[in-house]
Amino acid sequence: MSVFVNGNAIFDAARKGHYAVGAFNTNNLEWTRAILEAAKETKTPLLIQVSMGAAKYMGDYASVKHLVEDEMRVMNITVPVIMHLDHGNYEAAKACIKAGYSSVMFDGHDLPFEENLTKTKEIVKLAHERGISVEAEVGSIGGTEDGITGEGELASVSDAKAFADAGVDYLACGIGNIHGVYPENWKGLHFDRLKEIAAAIDTPLVLHGGSGIPKEQVQKAVKLGISKVNINTENQLAFAKATRAYIEAGKDEDKLAKGYDPRKLLAPGTQAIADTVKEIIGWLGTPSIKD
């Protein structure tokens, strides 16, 4: 039996309760443990998600799943954890369904609309047969390519409806959000479009690129129907900053204290991730599970 839960009950409750659940990307052992530690301390459900690139870096989809499973056992994690594929292509979504993930994102935003919809329906069928939830994307999330940061393409209400009708369990919509660091001249989230989409469909909505959006805007989006917020860059920045402070303080060169030991060198960064995840969970208003 899987130790993971799918997203259905968790996100239905979030959408109805006007709060969100955080989805945090893992990259390695330290990231995995830090995210799980935050879940344990806050007693809240969350998603550990992996991108195709991070899965390749760590081994494969199965090895990531096994790592998360094993750490959950060792750390005595009893809160619900959703094992999720972030931005998977068609092959990756199928591979993660086979590997026993409890949730997958099929991101066909770069395909022609009809093909994206058709492939999404195929993934939904395969996943639902196994009790796995599916996220898809309409519009597109902005990001930096060739040094230029673009805003992405705003999701249309009719496209969102088509994907909701296709049986998608949660839907990522482009509403001016961006992956990575937000540029100085960013215009903010398009709340009007979010309101229109949330009024048209009951499907829980997903905010990608949650790192770097001001707290007030994230919380407003959650009030308006965002149920899942993806956080990646925020943890990377926190990890890098804490690791830099350790090294700049010369602690890695303290041979007496064995400051070069990776278990010591990576500890402040790992703690910084756990602290960041806990802070974000607070922003999202995810309620604690009652004992």
Ligand SMILES: [Zn+2]
């Ligand atoms: Zn994303």
